[in-house]
Amino acid sequence: MGVPADRRYLKSHEWHRLEGDFVTIGITKFAADELTDITYVSLPAVGKQVTAGQTFGEIESVKATSDLYSGVTGVVAEINGKLNDSPELVNNDSFAGGWMIRVKAADPAQINSLMTAQQYEAQLGA
Numbered sequence: 001m002g003v004p005a006d007r008r009y010l011k012s013h014e015w016h017r018l019e020g021d022f023v024t025i026g027i028t029k030f031a032a033d034e035l036t037d038i039t040y041v042s043l044p045a046v047g048k049q050v051t052a053g054q055t056f057g058e059i060e061s062v063k064a065t066s067d068l069y070s071g072v073t074g075v076v077a078e079i080n081g082k083l084n085d086s087p088e089l090v091n092n093d094s095f096a097g098g099w100m101i102r103v104k105a106a107d108p109a110q111i112n113s114l115m116t117a118q119q120y121e122a123q124l125g126a
Helices: 029-035 108-113 119-124
Strands: 016-021 022-027 038-042 056-059 066-070 074-079 103-105
Touching: 016 108, 022 108
Parallel strands: none
Antiparallel strands: 016 022, 022 103, 038 056, 056 066, 074 103
16 A cells, blocks of 8 residues: 555554654545545644644545544644645645644654554555
């Protein structure tokens, strides 16, 4: 399926990539494909606190609206502003250009409790 091994995953299909004390979060290609044509992404403001296991935003498509979840606790350091004008980036490039937020993690080791790529693929039945 091509799930990058350099990230950790939530059952709700968000990916998390650790870079120093920062965690970049997006949704997987599987989730983007399930949603079909993404029309809008609602993201938190820079400086907003996010909590592991809690929602940080929403993603809307022609098919459904879904909550976005964080697997780590921290403060939003950056959002992908390109998604305001081009939400389809999530469909076209979910693991790179379609990233959503970067969080300054309160405890970067928290990412280790998330699923590995192998565990995520197993969940999908791959």
